[in-house]
Amino acid sequence: xxxxxxxxxxxxxxxxxxxxxxxxxxxxxxxxxxxxxxxxxxxxxxxxxxxxxxxxxxxxxxxxxxxxxxxxxxxxxxxxxxxxxxxxxxxxxxxxxxxxxxx
Amino acid sequence: xxxxxxxxxxxxxxxxxxxxxxxxxxxxxxxxxxxxxxxxxxxxxxxxxxxxxxxxxxxxxxxxxxxxxxxxxxxxxxxxxxxxxxxxxxxxxxxxxxxxxxxxxxxxxxxxxxxxxxxxxxxxxxxxxxxxxxxxxxxxxxxxxxxxxxxxxxxxxxxxxxxxxxxxxxxxxxxxxxxxxxxxxxxxxxxxxxxxxxxxxxxxxxxxxxxxxxxxxxxxxxxxxxxxxxxxxxxxxxxxxxxxxxxxxxxxxxxxxxxxxxxxxxxxxxxxxxxxxxxxxxxxxxxxxxxxxxxxxxxxxxxxxxxxxxxxxxxxxxxxxxxxxxxxxxxxxxxxxxxxxxxxxxxxxxxxxxxxxxxxxxxxxxxxxxxxxxxxxxxxxxxxxxxxxxxxxxxxxxxxxxxxxxxxxxxxxxxxxxxxxxxxxxxxxxxxxxxxxxxxxxxxxxxxxxxxxxxxxxxxxxxxxxxxxxxxxxxxxxxxxxxxxxxxxxxxxxxxxxxxxxxxxxxxxxxxxxxxxxxxxxxxxxxxxxxxxxxxxxxxxxxxxxxxxxxxxxxxxxxxxxxxxxxxxxxxxxxxxx
Numbered sequence: 001x002x003x004x005x006x007x008x009x010x011x012x013x014x015x016x017x018x019x020x021x022x023x024x025x026x027x028x029x030x031x032x033x034x035x036x037x038x039x040x041x042x043x044x045x046x047x048x049x050x051x052x053x054x055x056x057x058x059x060x061x062x063x064x065x066x067x068x069x070x071x072x073x074x075x076x077x078x079x080x081x082x083x084x085x086x087x088x089x090x091x092x093x094x095x096x097x098x099x100x101x102x103x
Numbered sequence: 104x105x106x107x108x109x110x111x112x113x114x115x116x117x118x119x120x121x122x123x124x125x126x127x128x129x130x131x132x133x134x135x136x137x138x139x140x141x142x143x144x145x146x147x148x149x150x151x152x153x154x155x156x157x158x159x160x161x162x163x164x165x166x167x168x169x170x171x172x173x174x175x176x177x178x179x180x181x182x183x184x185x186x187x188x189x190x191x192x193x194x195x196x197x198x199x200x201x202x203x204x205x206x207x208x209x210x211x212x213x214x215x216x217x218x219x220x221x222x223x224x225x226x227x228x229x230x231x232x233x234x235x236x237x238x239x240x241x242x243x244x245x246x247x248x249x250x251x252x253x254x255x256x257x258x259x260x261x262x263x264x265x266x267x268x269x270x271x272x273x274x275x276x277x278x279x280x281x282x283x284x285x286x287x288x289x290x291x292x293x294x295x296x297x298x299x300x301x302x303x304x305x306x307x308x309x310x311x312x313x314x315x316x317x318x319x320x321x322x323x324x325x326x327x328x329x330x331x332x333x334x335x336x337x338x339x340x341x342x343x344x345x346x347x348x349x350x351x352x353x354x355x356x357x358x359x360x361x362x363x364x365x366x367x368x369x370x371x372x373x374x375x376x377x378x379x380x381x382x383x384x385x386x387x388x389x390x391x392x393x394x395x396x397x398x399x400x401x402x403x404x405x406x407x408x409x410x411x412x413x414x415x416x417x418x419x420x421x422x423x424x425x426x427x428x429x430x431x432x433x434x435x436x437x438x439x440x441x442x443x444x445x446x447x448x449x450x451x452x453x454x455x456x457x458x459x460x461x462x463x464x465x466x467x468x469x470x471x472x473x474x475x476x477x478x479x480x481x482x483x484x485x486x487x488x489x490x491x492x493x494x495x496x497x498x499x500x501x502x503x504x505x506x507x508x509x510x511x512x513x514x515x516x517x518x519x520x521x522x523x524x525x526x527x528x529x530x531x532x533x534x535x536x537x538x539x540x541x542x543x544x545x546x547x548x549x550x551x552x553x554x555x556x557x558x559x560x561x562x563x564x565x566x567x568x569x570x571x572x573x574x575x576x577x578x579x580x581x582x583x584x585x586x587x588x589x590x591x592x593x594x595x596x597x598x599x600x601x602x603x604x605x606x607x608x609x610x611x612x613x614x615x616x617x618x619x620x621x622x623x624x625x626x627x628x629x630x631x632x633x634x635x636x637x638x639x640x641x642x643x644x645x646x647x648x649x650x651x652x653x654x655x656x657x658x659x660x661x662x663x664x665x666x667x668x669x670x671x672x673x674x675x676x677x678x679x680x681x
Contacts, residue, residue, distance in 0.1 A: 019227050020179040027182060050188035051179070052215065060224035 006074040009066050010085045014092040017060035022090035027051045029084050035071025037081070042066070048081070061095035104336050107309050109284070111329030112295035115304035116347045117282030118340060121322045122260040123246070123313060133210075134203045134317045144197045147204040148190065151244040156184045158240070176233065183237050203317070205245050212238035246318055261324050263316045267294045277301050277383075282324035284312050284331045289575035298326070299611065300384060302632035306331050308572050357635035361392040365638045369645040373620070375638055376432070376628040378606060382423040387631040392638060395431035395489075397554065397628020398606040399424065401477065402440055411473065417480030425488040432489045434554065434628075435481050436533065437474070437506075439463045439495040458568070463496035468505055478513045485525035493554060497532040497539050503549055533606075535559035540588045547599030554628070555592060557607025561585050580609040581666035586618070586656060593623045604628055614669045616640050617676070621653025643676045 012018055018026065030037040030048040037048030041063060046053035048067065059065060065085075069077040084090065136144050163177040183189060189211070196207035216234035219227060261282040262275070281303060288294050288307035298305030304326025316322060316333050323332040323343050327350070332339060365373040376397030377388030388396065404412040404420060424433060441462025454460035467474035481492050494506045507530060517524050534540050535556035543553065557580055562569050564585055567578040579585070596603035604626035609615045611629035616637060619627070629637060652672050659665045 017224055017227055020230050020233060021175050024175075024179050024182050047188055050186050051182040052186045052189045052192075055230070056215065056218055058219065058222040058224065058227045060222075060227060 004072065004074060005068070005070050006078045007066065007068045008078050008082050009064060010082050012059050012061050012063045012065070013086055013095055014089040015061055015095040016092060017063070018054065018057065018090075020055060022092065023051055023054040025084060025090050026054055026081065029080050030077065032080070033069070033071070033073045033077035035069040035074040035077045037077060038068045038070075040066045040068070104339060105315060105333040107312055107315065107331045107333065109306040109309035109312070109329050109331060110289060111305075111326050112288070112307050113283075113298035113303065113305040113326045114350075115282070115302070115326045116343055116350055117261050117304050117324045117326075118335075118343055118347070119259045119261045119281045119322065121263045121316045121318060121320045123263045123316055123318045133206050134320070135201050136197070136203055138201060141198050141201060144204050145194050147245065148194050148197055148207065151204065151208070151241050152184055152190055154244045155240050156181065158244070159184065179233060180237050180240070183234075184241075205242060205318070208241045208245065209238060212241070261322050263313055263322070264294075265313055267297065277303075282322075282326065283307070284309055284316070284322065284324055286310055286313055287572055289569055289572060289578065296608070296630070297380070299630035299632060300378065300380060302387070308575075310572075354635075357639060358391075360635050360638050360642070361390075363392075363638070363642070365392075365394075365641045367620070367641060367644055367646050367649075369647060371646045372625070373641050374604075374626040375634050375641075376434075376604070376606075376626065377631040377634065378628050379424070379631070382420050384631060385424045385427040388634070389427065391631045391634040393631060393634050395428060396424065396433045397604050397626065398493075399433060399435045401436060401438055405438060405440055412476075414476050414480045414483075417477055418483055421480060421484040421490070422487060425484060425490065428488060430489050432491060434491045434493050434531065435484075436493045436495055437464070437477055437481075438467055441466045458562070464494050464502055464506060465496065468502065468509075471509065474509060475513050475516075478510055479517065482510075482513060482517055482524035482528065483522060485528045486523050490525070491529040491531060491552070493531045493533060493552075495533045495556070496535060496559070497546065498536040499538060500542065500545055500549065503532060503546060507549070533559075534592055534603075535563070535607075537564050537588065540564075540592050543592045543595035544598065547595055547601050550601065552601050553592065553596050553603040554606045555589065555603065557585075557605060557609040560588065560607065561609075564588060579662050579666065580612070580615055581618075581656075581669060582662045583660065583665065586622075586665065589619070589624075590622050590657065597623065602626060611637065613637065613640055613677070614666065614673050617644060617649045617652050617672050618656055618669055620644065620646060621649035621651070621656075640673070640677050648676075 014022065027049055038045050039048045039054065039057065041057055041059060046057055048054065057065070067078060067081050159177055159181050163174060163181070193207045193211050196202050196211065197204055212234050216231040219231040219234065222228045257279065259279050259281050261284060262280060263284050266285050266287040267283065280301065283294050283298050283303070283305035285294050285307045286309055294305060294307055304324045306324055306326060306329050309331060312331060320334055323335050323339070325331070325343070335343070365375045367373065375393055376395045377391070377393040378398040378400070379385055379388065379396055380400045380403055385396070404416055421435060441457065441460065461469065481490065484490050492510070494503065497503050510530065514524065514526065529551040531552035531554060532539065532546060532550050533556045534543060534553050536559070539546060540560065547553070558569060561578055561580055561582070565577060565582055567574050569575055569578045593603055603624065605619060605624055606628040609619065610627040611633040613636060620641070627637065652669070656665050656668060659668065
């Protein structure tokens with residue numbers, strides 16, 4: 001049996017942050033797996049399968065989150081979520097840190 | 104317990120549970136439930152979520168929103184509604200804190216929305232509106248069933264609403280409706296008129312009462328003093344029950360006047376008729392001692408059904424009333440829609456200034472099929488009783504001539520079809536525009552009677568929207584402009600030897616009766632429940648006294664002076680009417 005706990009750190013890289021639609025995608029992805037998914041921003045830890053919780057994280061671009069999965073398919077879950085957040089960028093334009101710095 | 108002050112528009116006292124309707128912007132007060140009710144209340148939460156999900160799934164499967172941004176928004180809302188954490192949070196509030204489902208939903212979602220609103224990132228903070236949307240949808244489902252039930256409630260309720268529309272009031276089951284309390288409105292608003300005609304208490308102009316009254320809360324409506332008591336305590340309920348008994352005793356006393364003539368102390372006969380909107384009100388006129396119908400409003404035919412009324416619909420409604428009245432006069436006013444009253448028909452386009460727009464007779468003259476259908480039914484009914492027809496909102500001789508010409512056309516059609524009608528059916532007009540009042544001498548030559556609709560006449564003369572609470576204090580029948588117009592109309596009518604009645608709200612307000620009698624009016628048509636009181640007043644005065652009062656009032660310069668004078672004169676004669 002594979003390890004039952006897996007964890008990773010991700011950074012929100014899409015320009016508009018984790019607003020409603022990305023939160024929905026995150027929850028949908030997390031819900032495909034049997035593992036329990038917890039997400040923390042360092043202050044609070046929430047249920048990664050609850051859109052209410054995820055939306056309340058209000059993770060703007062640049063925010064770092066810790067994703068923790070616990071269960072038989074924990075590694076697959078972590079991989080899929082990291083891919084969604086950092087590679088697919090929720091299908092949204094990327095955030096350019098320079099823009100923000102210039103403001 | 105909370106006491107709110109508004110405008111008393113229909114007398115009486117009601118104590119009943121509230122039925123809050125038609126408020127889109129719900130603000131739910133904190134209300135507790137009994138521990139024994141918590142299981143049921145949690146079930147309500149579950150069902151509200153379930154039906155909201157079902158509704159949303161149906162909406163988002165619609166073709167026009169099969170893709171794009173809106174679909175995303177609905178998809179997000181759907182995730183929220185299906186979120187176990189959210190539902191658990193709401194249910195816990197109900198179960199552990201013993202709060203109503205409505206309050207638990209409202210407070211939970213508003214907390215979330217506030218959390219978003221406080222986030223610095225603008226893109227995220229604006230999502231608060233999504234949460235409000237979800238809140239509204241859930242509340243609609245929690246309150247929704249009750250809203251639909253307005254037409255067929257089966258227990259006694261008082262209606263609490265922002266403002267009642269004619270379409271809503273047409274659907275009420277009057278047996279169970281005990282009173283009205285509304286945010287908006289004035290003495291002559293639609294709510295007030297309907298309340299008086301149903302004989303139930305109403306308080307309007309309460310500003311925010313829909314926000315303060317929870318559904319199914321106990322509410323006292325005191326239509327005598329313009330007070331609404333929310334969640335009254337036992338002593339208050341007891342006190343109001345006493346008031347109720349007292350009020351009913353007075354009512355019974357007035358009912359003893361039923362079979363007496365409306366005749367002044369010096370022997371001048373006055374005719375008291377009733378205004379009705381629905382056929383079922385006809386019997387109340389007889390009950391209250393009225394001598395006929397001075398104004399049969401026919402708008403309900405257009406407002407109540409989904410389709411335009413047929414000739415048979417009209418005819419049946421008129422026959423029903425004629426059966427009750429035998430040979431007493433029945434004045435049927437042709438369709439008076441437009442302006443503030445809209446039908447389900449798409450033909451009323453939004454107008455920037457509806458009260459000056461295509462309404463009433465103007466609409467009929469442009470929609471001849473609809474107009475002729477009604478006239479044909481009225482003519483057919485004219486052989487069964489003393490039926491008279493009246494055209495509303497005539498503002499020129501040309502309009503009167505056009506309307507009469509169409510009436511003649513319909514008569515010819517009936518001749519051709521061999522259908523009987525009364526060729527001498529009296530034809531009258533409402534005098535309710537300043538132009539009609541000022542040209543009364545001309546109009547009187549071409550019609551058989553006048554009926555003064557004081558509500559519109561005052562509104563058009565003083566340029567005041569009676570339904571707008573911010574200016575409605577400027578609306579008054581005691582304004583010198585109105586009093587002078589009334590005098591000139593009755594002068595012109597008497598000269599032309601045609602009869603003239605008053606069918607507006609002024610005829611049911613005791614303070615104006617002495618003035619109106621003094622000006623020479625002898626026919627009043629009013630809300631049926633007010634007939635006994637007005638009769639009592641008529642029987643308490645002499646025409647000589649009224650003439651003196653009217654003469655003096657005509658010499659006064661201001662509304663304030665006139666109304667104070669009329670009130671004190673009325674008080675002298677009949678102190679108990681106030």
